[in-house]
Amino acid sequence: MSAELTPPPEKRRTFSLSIGQLTFGSFLLMLAVIIVTSTASVIAIRHIDTTFAELQRLQSVGDLAEDIDRRMNELRVAARDFVTDPGAGIQFQQVGEAASTLSDILKKTRIELAPEQQDMIDGVTERLATYRNGLERISTLIDRRAQLLAGLPPLRERFDAAIAGTADRELASRLSEAQSRIAVGLLARNPSAAEQAAQGMRALDIGDAKLKSAVNDYAEAIMAVAVRERQIADIDREVLGTEGRLIGRVTELLREVSARRGHVLSRDFARTLTEARWQSIVLGTIGVLIGIAAALFVVRRTVRPLAQIARSIRALAAGRKDTSIPSAELDNEIGDIARAAEVFRRALEEADTAREAAVHALTEQRLAEESYRKLFEGSVDGIYVTTPAGDLLNANPALARMMGYDSPQQLIDSINDIAHTIYVHPEARAEYQRLMARDGMVREFEYQVRQRNGNILWLSDSATGVRDEQGNIVRYEGTLRDITDQKRAEDAIAEGRRLLQQVIDTVPAVINVKDRELRYVLMNRYMAGIFGIEPGDALGRTTADLMSRYGAAKSDESDKRVLKLRKGLGFYEEEYKDAAGNMRQWLVNKLPLLDTEGEIERIVTVALDIGERKRGEQEMRKAKEAAETALRNLRETQASLIEAEKLAALGRLVAGVAHEVNNPVGISLTVASALERKTAMFTADVERGELRRSTLNEFLNTSRDASSQLVSNLNRAAELIQSFKQVAADRNYSDQRTFDLGDLTEQVVMSLRPGLRKHNLTLNVECQPDLTMNSYPGPYGQVLTNLFLNSVAHAFPDGRPGTIEIQVRESGKDNVEIIFSDNGCGMSLDVRRRAFDPFFTTRRDQGGTGLGLHIVYSIVTNRLGGRLDLDSEPGGGTRIQIILPRVAPLEQAAE
Numbered sequence: 001m002s003a004e005l006t007p008p009p010e011k012r013r014t015f016s017l018s019i020g021q022l023t024f025g026s027f028l029l030m031l032a033v034i035i036v037t038s039t040a041s042v043i044a045i046r047h048i049d050t051t052f053a054e055l056q057r058l059q060s061v062g063d064l065a066e067d068i069d070r071r072m073n074e075l076r077v078a079a080r081d082f083v084t085d086p087g088a089g090i091q092f093q094q095v096g097e098a099a100s101t102l103s104d105i106l107k108k109t110r111i112e113l114a115p116e117q118q119d120m121i122d123g124v125t126e127r128l129a130t131y132r133n134g135l136e137r138i139s140t141l142i143d144r145r146a147q148l149l150a151g152l153p154p155l156r157e158r159f160d161a162a163i164a165g166t167a168d169r170e171l172a173s174r175l176s177e178a179q180s181r182i183a184v185g186l187l188a189r190n191p192s193a194a195e196q197a198a199q200g201m202r203a204l205d206i207g208d209a210k211l212k213s214a215v216n217d218y219a220e221a222i223m224a225v226a227v228r229e230r231q232i233a234d235i236d237r238e239v240l241g242t243e244g245r246l247i248g249r250v251t252e253l254l255r256e257v258s259a260r261r262g263h264v265l266s267r268d269f270a271r272t273l274t275e276a277r278w279q280s281i282v283l284g285t286i287g288v289l290i291g292i293a294a295a296l297f298v299v300r301r302t303v304r305p306l307a308q309i310a311r312s313i314r315a316l317a318a319g320r321k322d323t324s325i326p327s328a329e330l331d332n333e334i335g336d337i338a339r340a341a342e343v344f345r346r347a348l349e350e351a352d353t354a355r356e357a358a359v360h361a362l363t364e365q366r367l368a369e370e371s372y373r374k375l376f377e378g379s380v381d382g383i384y385v386t387t388p389a390g391d392l393l394n395a396n397p398a399l400a401r402m403m404g405y406d407s408p409q410q411l412i413d414s415i416n417d418i419a420h421t422i423y424v425h426p427e428a429r430a431e432y433q434r435l436m437a438r439d440g441m442v443r444e445f446e447y448q449v450r451q452r453n454g455n456i457l458w459l460s461d462s463a464t465g466v467r468d469e470q471g472n473i474v475r476y477e478g479t480l481r482d483i484t485d486q487k488r489a490e491d492a493i494a495e496g497r498r499l500l501q502q503v504i505d506t507v508p509a510v511i512n513v514k515d516r517e518l519r520y521v522l523m524n525r526y527m528a529g530i531f532g533i534e535p536g537d538a539l540g541r542t543t544a545d546l547m548s549r550y551g552a553a554k555s556d557e558s559d560k561r562v563l564k565l566r567k568g569l570g571f572y573e574e575e576y577k578d579a580a581g582n583m584r585q586w587l588v589n590k591l592p593l594l595d596t597e598g599e600i601e602r603i604v605t606v607a608l609d610i611g612e613r614k615r616g617e618q619e620m621r622k623a624k625e626a627a628e629t630a631l632r633n634l635r636e637t638q639a640s641l642i643e644a645e646k647l648a649a650l651g652r653l654v655a656g657v658a659h660e661v662n663n664p665v666g667i668s669l670t671v672a673s674a675l676e677r678k679t680a681m682f683t684a685d686v687e688r689g690e691l692r693r694s695t696l697n698e699f700l701n702t703s704r705d706a707s708s709q710l711v712s713n714l715n716r717a718a719e720l721i722q723s724f725k726q727v728a729a730d731r732n733y734s735d736q737r738t739f740d741l742g743d744l745t746e747q748v749v750m751s752l753r754p755g756l757r758k759h760n761l762t763l764n765v766e767c768q769p770d771l772t773m774n775s776y777p778g779p780y781g782q783v784l785t786n787l788f789l790n791s792v793a794h795a796f797p798d799g800r801p802g803t804i805e806i807q808v809r810e811s812g813k814d815n816v817e818i819i820f821s822d823n824g825c826g827m828s829l830d831v832r833r834r835a836f837d838p839f840f841t842t843r844r845d846q847g848g849t850g851l852g853l854h855i856v857y858s859i860v861t862n863r864l865g866g867r868l869d870l871d872s873e874p875g876g877g878t879r880i881q882i883i884l885p886r887v888a889p890l891e892q893a894a895e
Contacts, residue, residue: 041276048272048306048337138235145228148221155218162214174204175215182222191229198222266317270310277303305334309341316345382459382480388433388473390418402459402482404452414452424448424456436465436473446483458487505535510586510607513593516600518542518559532579552577562590562603573610585611668714678702736888738774741816742767745808748781752788759792760801767808771816775888779859786852787820787880794842795824795878811883815866818882827872835870865889 159179163172178201185194198219206212280303305327315323325345328338376383382399386392392415395408403422405411415421419429428447435442445461463478504511505525513522523538531538531546538546543554554576558569568591575585586607593602682699685691749765756763788804796802804822811817827835834840836857860866866884 041280045276045333048276048333051268051272134235138232141228141232141235145225145232148225148228152218152221152225155214155221158214159218162208162211166208166211168208171204171206171211175201178204185226191226191233194229195223195226198226266313270314273303273306273310277307302334305330305338309334309338312345313341316341316348379479382482384463384476384478384480386418386476388436388476390429391416392418393475399480402451402457402480403449404455422449424450432461436463436476440465440467440473442478456484457482458484509609510588510605512538512605514559514603514605516563518556518603521602530578530584547576550577550579550581558588558590559603559605562592563600566592566600568592583611584609585614665714675703675707736774736776736890738772739777741771741773741808742769744777744780745784745806748784749806752785759796760799761792761796762801762803763788764803764805765808766806768810771808771810773816773884773886773888775884775886776863779863780884783856783859783864783882784818784820786856790852790856791820791822791824791878795822795826797825800824814886816884816886818884819879820882821877821879823877826874826876826878827870828874832870832872860884863888 159175163175166172178197181197182194182201185191185197201215202219204215206215308326312323312325323345325338325342327334328342329335330338376396379396379398382402383394383396384392384399385394392412395411397408400406400408400411403411405414419426423429425448432442432445432447435445441462441464443462445463447459447461449457449459451457460481460483461478462481463476465473466475466477468474504522507524508526510527510530511522511524512520512527515521519540519542520538521540523535525535528535528538532550533546543556547554558572558574561569568589571587571589573585574588575583578584587610588605588607591604591606592600593604595601678699682691682695685695745765745767749763753763784806791804802823805819807817807819807821809817831842836853838851838854840854857868860868860882864884865888866882868883869881870878871881872878
């Protein structure tokens with residue numbers, strides 16, 4: 001389309017005589033030659049006017065060609081939209097109206113053109129008729145295609161239902177793939193691909209008759225649609241494309257003919273001017289004597305400007321478009337010619353400018369498209385284009401990655417309803433559309449979306465609505481930014497602030513923050529309670545303001561010192577009255593908070609109520625002294641009782657030893673007494689001289705028997721004494737040594753057996769032989785003794801007979817096990833729990849101290865480094881298991 005011609009700027013016109021006036025004046029001067037001169041001048045002027053008119057007509061032809069091009073382009077665009085995009089709303093009547101408008105223009109302008117140009121217009125008209133016929137054929141095919149497409153949905157539903165009902169999943173998958181290729185071919189307007197996919201679908205081996213029927217019907221419908229698509233494409237290519245190009249070629253030829261004719265007219269115009277000049281010269285020469293002055297005047301007024309105009313026109317024809325047209329300011333025919341030439345020059349100049357602008361605009365558009373493509377694909381933010389209905393039309397790779405897809409196309413194919421497939425809360429989509437309808441855009445609109453893997457993201461959306469000619473929004477274009485981490489940080493900060501405030505309000509201490517003017521900017525609930533207010537009531541107020549409410553005061557010197565020293569004061573004590581009038585003592589610490597420039601911005605105060613502590617310190621000191629005194633007395637008493645218990649055990653041991661030793665000693669004493677009597681009687685017989693051989697033999701036999709009994713019983717007493725001596729030595733021996741556990745156990749048991757007879761008890765001992773230990777024999781003997789004495793005293797009340805058993809055996813590689821058990825009365829649960837507690841006894845009325853088992857527990861767990869376990873039930877006896885290491889630990893404290 002040609003650019004609209006811009007009229008030349010108006011110049012102030014100079015009054016000049018017309019050529020007719022000059023000629024008439026010359027006629028008055030030259031009566032003889034006036035007729036010839038006038039006739040020649042008139043002929044020349046008419047020729048010039050005719051040439052100028054022809055130039056104007058050629059200009060109109062050029063405009064007509066441009067108008068035909070423009071109308072034809074509009075027709076081709078409408079036809080293209082009608083053919084390729086039936087859903088765009090382009091009707092065949094609109095295309096026909098465009099063709100009729102172009103035809104009317106051709107008919108209207110044909111009568112004004114030259115014959116050869118009329119032939120060209122006739123050719124355009126014929127091509128246009130062919131073009132319209134092609135459009136009518138396409139319209140018929142489009143209607144048929146629409147009918148076929150309208151019948152596809154039920155066939156498709158039947159097809160999908162048949163696939164869903166088949167048990168052959170491989171066949172169903174292949175049919176679904178073929179259907180996908182059909183859909184891709186139809187969407188891409190590739191009927192051959194769709195037809196091939198349909199034929200491939202029909203060629204599948206399908207045994208199910210119902211499925212085969214559905215597949216064949218659907219495939220035949222698809223092939224019918226593909227045939228119509230191919231026919232439309234063929235007509236579009238063969239008729240519309242070819243005829244459109246031919247019409248364009250005709251208009252090009254029309255412009256070329258006009259251009260050539262313009263060049264010819266320019267030469268004729270120049271030749272006419274030259275002839276007129278020479279005619280003027282010849283006529284002037286004839287009438288030189290009469291009107292040389294008039295001739296020169298005419299030449300100066302006509303020929304020279306026309307020559308300049310002619311040269312300018314030739315320069316324009318040669319392509320020098322910067323050439324200026326002279327004499328345009330003259331208000332006569334020459335000025336008209338000059339102005340017409342100026343119009344022609346400006347038309348050429350503006351046409352070139354328009355063409356250059358179009359080329360530049362196209363280049364800029366391509367650069368802009370390339371820049372947009374790079375920006376679209378390289379952006380780190382997601383970019384999208386969606387419809388109000390929720391379809392995703394376009395997306396960049398960043399958005400696909402953001403949503404968890406491998407490519408933008410995969411994202412687009414997976415989404416058909418954004419509100420329910422992407423939005424976590426569909427009402428956010430409704431709010432988005434409401435803002436778009438109201439404002440035409442949204443900025444940083446935040447909402448949650450669901451990724452492909454189900455994860456939730458927070459997005460910030462900035463978008464603009466694109467409207468059609470009626471003002472309706474047809475799509476949304478925008479960018480998305482992932483703000484999930486930002487939201488998590490904000491939630492964490494909010495939770496941190498809430499938790500911090502909760503902690504501050506929960507801490508039973510004074511916490512506050514003041515600004516440089518010593519006004520509160522934060523106060524916890526504990527301190528607010530001291531002032532009798534809510535925490536929010538303290539903000540912006542000073543301590544003096546708050547305490548003046550109940551007639552108290554407090555110095556702010558410490559805060560001023562912090563501001564002056566620019567550091568904390570450390571802990572110090574202060575006191576002041578609370579809202580109830582009570583004097584409160586506090587341990588205070590103040591610290592400065594610095595800003596980024598190192599200046600004090602806030603003062604933090606933390607104070608602990610030490611009033612109760614101070615009041616309790618004196619009481620605690622008194623209680624501590626009393627407790628220490630009681631503890632010393634208790635320890636002394638416990639030590640005395642332990643020693644008493646040891647002595648009591650030793651006394652019982654000594655009593656048993658005395659009883660055992662008394663038996664052989666008593667026998668020895670009896671035998672010795674009898675031997676003494678026999679010896680006295682033997683001596684008397686010897687002194688009297690009455691000694692007989694029989695008496696001597698009897699005395700010798702008696703002496704021999706008495707000596708044997710004495711030796712035997714005295715050896716027995718010596719053995720007992722040696723055994724008791726060893727036991728006593730072990731009890732007093734605190735060093736660690738190696739010993740045979742069986743021998744030591746037998747020695748201890750030997751010292752315990754004398755107490756069995758009077759209690760009607762039996763003691764059974766079973767020791768594993770060759771079981772050695774490196775431990776403390778004395779404490780071990782004391783453990784057995786205390787267990788034995790405790791069993792005798794508590795397990796068999798009222799002299800009831802019973803049995804005590806001691807079993808000693810190896811337990812693993814490094815330990816030994818001692819089982820001490822009896823079949824006595826047993827212990828209750830309460831007694832069993834407290835059996836090893838110090839001073840706990842069930843025989844306090846019989847002189848029990850409650851330290852026997854406690855000493856056992858202390859020796860086993862401390863000195864011997866072992867452990868013990870008590871098992872007893874009322875009426876079921878008592879069993880104590882002791883596990884001792886074969887090598888006792890070093891440096892254990894003795895009991």
